[in-house]
Amino acid sequence: MAISSDNEVSSATIFRCRNCGAPLDVSPETIVAICSYCGYANWIREDLKEDILIVESLKDNEILGKARDRIETDKDLRSIAKYISVLRPYLVCIPFYFVDVKAEADYSGTVNVRVRKCTGSGKKRRCWITTYTVHVDGHYGPFSASYPIICRRGVKAFSANALGTYYLRNPVKPKYLSEIDFEAKTTRRILAVEIDRKTAMDIALDDHLDTLRDKVTKEIKREAESKVRWRGAVVGSTIIWKKITPKNIRIRSSSIIILPLYIVPYSYRRGVYRLFLSGWDGETIVAEEPMKLSNRILWGGGGALIAGLLGGAAITLFNTEDLTSIIMGAIALAIGGYSSWYSLKMATRPVRVEVIGEKFRAIKELGEKVGKILSVVGSFEGLIQVIGREAIHEFLSKD
Amino acid sequence: MSKVELRREKGFVLIRCPYCTAEYRVPETITYATCPYCGTTFRLAKPDAKIEHFLFKMIFDKNSAYKLARDFATQQVGVVEDLYENSSFESATLYYVPLYIYEINIKALCRGEKEETSEKGEIEITVHGGEEISYELVKAVDKVPIPLPDDYGFPARARTYFKPTVLKDGKYLQPNRDPMELFDDVKRPSLEQAIEEAKISCDHGYRVIDNSKYHGIAHYPFWWIKYKYRGKTYNALVDAADGTIVYLEYPLSMSGRLFSLGGGMASTLVAGGIGSLITWYILKQPLLGFIGGFIAAIPGFLVTASKMIFNKGKYKFKPGEEALFMPVR
Numbered sequence: 001m002a003i004s005s006d007n008e009v010s011s012a013t014i015f016r017c018r019n020c021g022a023p024l025d026v027s028p029e030t031i032v033a034i035c036s037y038c039g040y041a042n043w044i045r046e047d048l049k050e051d052i053l054i055v056e057s058l059k060d061n062e063i064l065g066k067a068r069d070r071i072e073t074d075k076d077l078r079s080i081a082k083y084i085s086v087l088r089p090y091l092v093c094i095p096f097y098f099v100d101v102k103a104e105a106d107y108s109g110t111v112n113v114r115v116r117k118c119t120g121s122g123k124k125r126r127c128w129i130t131t132y133t134v135h136v137d138g139h140y141g142p143f144s145a146s147y148p149i150i151c152r153r154g155v156k157a158f159s160a161n162a163l164g165t166y167y168l169r170n171p172v173k174p175k176y177l178s179e180i181d182f183e184a185k186t187t188r189r190i191l192a193v194e195i196d197r198k199t200a201m202d203i204a205l206d207d208h209l210d211t212l213r214d215k216v217t218k219e220i221k222r223e224a225e226s227k228v229r230w231r232g233a234v235v236g237s238t239i240i241w242k243k244i245t246p247k248n249i250r251i252r253s254s255s256i257i258i259l260p261l262y263i264v265p266y267s268y269r270r271g272v273y274r275l276f277l278s279g280w281d282g283e284t285i286v287a288e289e290p291m292k293l294s295n296r297i298l299w300g301g302g303g304a305l306i307a308g309l310l311g312g313a314a315i316t317l318f319n320t321e322d323l324t325s326i327i328m329g330a331i332a333l334a335i336g337g338y339s340s341w342y343s344l345k346m347a348t349r350p351v352r353v354e355v356i357g358e359k360f361r362a363i364k365e366l367g368e369k370v371g372k373i374l375s376v377v378g379s380f381e382g383l384i385q386v387i388g389r390e391a392i393h394e395f396l397s398k399d
Numbered sequence: 400m401s402k403v404e405l406r407r408e409k410g411f412v413l414i415r416c417p418y419c420t421a422e423y424r425v426p427e428t429i430t431y432a433t434c435p436y437c438g439t440t441f442r443l444a445k446p447d448a449k450i451e452h453f454l455f456k457m458i459f460d461k462n463s464a465y466k467l468a469r470d471f472a473t474q475q476v477g478v479v480e481d482l483y484e485n486s487s488f489e490s491a492t493l494y495y496v497p498l499y500i501y502e503i504n505i506k507a508l509c510r511g512e513k514e515e516t517s518e519k520g521e522i523e524i525t526v527h528g529g530e531e532i533s534y535e536l537v538k539a540v541d542k543v544p545i546p547l548p549d550d551y552g553f554p555a556r557a558r559t560y561f562k563p564t565v566l567k568d569g570k571y572l573q574p575n576r577d578p579m580e581l582f583d584d585v586k587r588p589s590l591e592q593a594i595e596e597a598k599i600s601c602d603h604g605y606r607v608i609d610n611s612k613y614h615g616i617a618h619y620p621f622w623w624i625k626y627k628y629r630g631k632t633y634n635a636l637v638d639a640a641d642g643t644i645v646y647l648e649y650p651l652s653m654s655g656r657l658f659s660l661g662g663g664m665a666s667t668l669v670a671g672g673i674g675s676l677i678t679w680y681i682l683k684q685p686l687l688g689f690i691g692g693f694i695a696a697i698p699g700f701l702v703t704a705s706k707m708i709f710n711k712g713k714y715k716f717k718p719g720e721e722a723l724f725m726p727v728r
Contacts (some may be wrong), residue, residue, distance in 0.1 A: 156552025308673025311695030336695030
C-alpha cells in the first residue's frame with residue numbers, strides 16, 4: 001500500500017500501477033496518477049476522492065482562442081495586436097477553501113478630539129486648538145465577508161488570489177474529482193492540498209477580525225468627532241483607550257474546490273508579457289501589458305500636477321503664519337512629495353498590470369495611501385472643513 | 400525503516416542512512432543531513448523525528464531563464480536599443496535555497512471563550528479575544544549568496560520529492576540555522592499581536608493557546624545568470640520555478656538616460672510652474688509657489704535620478720510592490 005497511516009506519502013516509496021504493474025511517476029502533489037502505459041487511474045490519495053470538488057478547465061486551444069480574442073478587443077492591445085505573438089499556455093490547478101465569516105462587535109473608547117476655534121475677524125482674528133475628551137460606546141455589525149483561502153503553505157501569489165476572488169464573484173458548479181475523466185497531463189498540474197479545513201477557517205477568522213477591528217476603530221473616531229463637531233472644526237483625533245470585543249462569530253467553509261488557472265505568455269517587440277486566465281471561462285483576470293511612452297508621460301505629468309498643486313497650496317498655507325495652517329501646509333507638502341514619488345515609480349515601471357473588476361486600481365491605491373497619511377495627522381473631514389471653509393476664505397479675503 | 404546510525408569524528412558526522420543503508424559524511428555544523436544516494440533527510444539533533452522535505456520543480460532551464468532575463472531587460476526604461484542583438488549568455492548557476500516552513504497559529508482566548516463546531520463543520524464563537532494565523536518562510540542558511548528578498552514566498556506551483564540528482568545539477572545549500580531557535584523569533588511578533596488584541600477585547604483576562612507548527616524544509620531553485628553585452632558582464636537572478644525575475648542588471652544607453660532624466664526634470668519644472676500659478680493667483684508671489692511645487696516634486700525626480708545615474712540599471716523584485724510597480728507572480 002502506498003499510503004502511510006497519516007496520509008503522507010514518503011519519498012522512498014515506489015509506486016506501481018494497480019492494473020499493469022508499471023512504475024508510476026509520483027510527486028508530493030499527486031492525488032491521482034494516470035499510468036503512462038495502460039492509462040489506468042491510480043488513486044494515491046483515496047481519502048480525497050469524494051471530498052474534493054474541481055472546476056473543469058477549457059482545453060489549451062480554446063484558451064489560446066480566448067487569449068487572442070482579448071488581445072484583439074482590449075483597448076490598449078488591439079492597436080498593436082498584429083505585432084503580438086501568443087506563446088504556449090501553462091495550466092496550474094489550485095485548491096481553495098472558500099470561507100464565509102460573519103461577526104459583530106461591542107465597543108467603547110475614550111478619544112481626544114482636537115477642534116480648531118477662532119475669534120475676531122480680519123487682522124484681529126486669532127485661532128487656537130482645543131482638545132476635548134469624549135467617551136463613546138456601541139455595537140457594530142453584523143459584518144460578513146467571504147475569503148478565498150489557497151490550500152498551500154506559504155504561498156504568496158497575486159494571480160492565484162485574483163483567481164479566488166474572481167470565482168467568488170462568478171461561481172460555477174464544480175464536480176467531484178472522482179467524476180472527472182483525467183488526462184495524465186492535467187493530473188500533473190493539480191496541486192495537492194496542504195492546509196486542513198480548520199486552519200483555513202482560522203486564517204479567514206484572522207483576516208475578518210483584523211478588518212472588523214479596523215472598521216470599529218474608525219467608527220469610534222468618527223462617533224467621537226461627530227459628538228464635538230458643533231464646537232468647531234475637527235482637525236484630528238487620537239484614541240487614548242479602547243475596547244473592541246468581537247462577538248457572535250460564525251464561520252462556514254466550502255469543501256475544497258480546485259480551480260484552473262491558465263498563464264498565457266505573449267511577446268510584443270522584444271518583451272514578454274503574460275495574461276492570467278480563469279481556466280473555466282477563459283476570462284482574463286490579470287493582464288500584463290507593455291508600457292507605452294504615452295503611459296509614462298501621463299503618469300509623469302499627473303505626478304507633476306499633484307505635486308505642483310499641493311506644493312503651491314503648502315506655501316500659501318505657510319504664508320498665513322497661523323500654526324494650524326502651517327501644519328496643514330506641511331501635510332500638503334508631504335502628500336505632494338509622496339504623490340510625485342508614486343507617479344514617477346509608475347511612470348518608470350517595466351509593465352502595466354490590469355486586474356479584472358479593478359479599474360483605476362493604481363489611482364485608488366494612491367488615494368488609500370494618502371488617506372492613511374491623513375488619518376495619522378487628523379480626520380479627513382476636519383481637514384476639509386479647515387481648508388475648505390475658513391482658511392481658503394481667509395486667503396481669498398486677503399489683500 | 401531502521402534507526403539512523405551516527406558516529407562523530409573530527410568535526411564530521413559519519414552517517415549510515417536509515418533507508419538505503421549507504422554511508423556518508425557531513426560537517427558537524429550543519430543542521431540537516433540529506434542522503435546523497437536516496438534523498439532521505441533528517442535533523443542531526445533529532446534523527447528519529449519525521450521531516451517534511453521537498454523541492455520546488457525547476458520549470459525554467461538555464462536557457463529559458465536567460466531569455467526571460469534578457470527579454471525583461473528590454474522592457475526597462477532607458478535600456479540600450481541593441482541589447483537583444485548584442486547580448487550573449489555567459490554562465491548560469493543553479494542554487495537550491497533551503498527555507499523553513501512554519502505555521503503560526505496563536506489564539507489568545509477570553510476567559511470562558513468556547514468554539515462550538517457543528518456537524519456541518521460550521522464554527523460558532525460567542526465572545527472572542529485575539530488571534531494570529533499565518534505561514535512564514537525563513538531562509539535556513541545564515542548567508543544566501545544571491546540577492547533574495549526576505550519576504551519572498553512560494554508561488555502556486557508543483558513540488559517534487561527531494562532527489563539526490565539535484566546535488567549534481569546545482570549548488571544545494573545545506574540548512575545551518577537551528578529551526579527551533581528561529582521558530583521562537585518568528586512566533587514572537589504574532590504572539591504579542593494576539594495578546595494585544597485580547598487585551599482590548601476580554602473583560603476577565605485571557606489565556607494563550609499556541610498551535611503553531613514547524614512543518615519542515617523546502618529547497619527552492621534560483622538561476623544566477625551572467626550575460627555579456629559589449630564586453631561587460633551583467634547579472635540576473637531568476638526564480639526557476641515560476642520565472643519571476645528577482646534581480647536584474649542591465650546596460651543603460653546614454654540617450655535613454657538623458658531622455659529619462661530630462662523627463663524627471665521636466666516633471667519637476669512643471670510642478671514648480673503649477674505651484675507658481677497658485678501663489679501668483681492667491682499671494683501674487685509666483686516664485687514662492689515655484690519653490691513649493693519644486694520641493695514637492697523632488698521625491699519623484701529622485702526616482703528617475705536613482706535609476707539613471709549609473710550606466711548600469713538595476714531592478715529588484717519587491718513582493719509588496721507586486722502588480723503595482725512590477726509584474727505579477
